[in-house]
Amino acid sequence: MCDLAPGEATRYVGDDPMRVIVDQDLCEGNAVCQHHAPEIFSVGDDDKARVLIEHPDETLRAKAELAVKRCPRAAIRIVED
Numbered sequence: 684m685c686d687l688a689p690g691e692a693t694r695y696v697g698d699d700p701m702r703v704i705v706d707q708d709l710c711e712g713n714a715v716c717q718h719h720a721p722e723i724f725s726v727g728d729d730d731k732a733r734v735l736i737e738h739p740d741e742t743l744r745a746k747a748e749l750a751v752k753r754c755p756r757a758a759i760r761i762v763e764d
């Protein structure tokens with residue numbers, strides 16, 4: 684279950700995949716992103732989220748976008764390179 688707009692999770696952006704960015708200054712290490720998208724995010728011992736896959740493929744878009752929406756610090760961005 685997710686709250687993405689219809690069609691949003693399957694949107695294709697061509698050959699250039701999305702890029703996932705975590706603002707380390709905003710991140711508070713609560714691991715919400717890791718919970719929703721463990722393929723993409725991992726929280727380190729320093730309580731900061733790391734991006735494991737900077738350019739996830741489209742199959743992970745829904746999870747990445749859910750992490751963006753659920754991050755309580757608005758620390759995650761998806762950039763279309």
Ligand code: SF4
Pocket residue numbers: 705709710711712713714715716717724726731732753754755756757758759
């Ligand atoms: S959900 Fe946001 S604040 Fe929490 S660990 Fe992930 S990036 Fe950091």
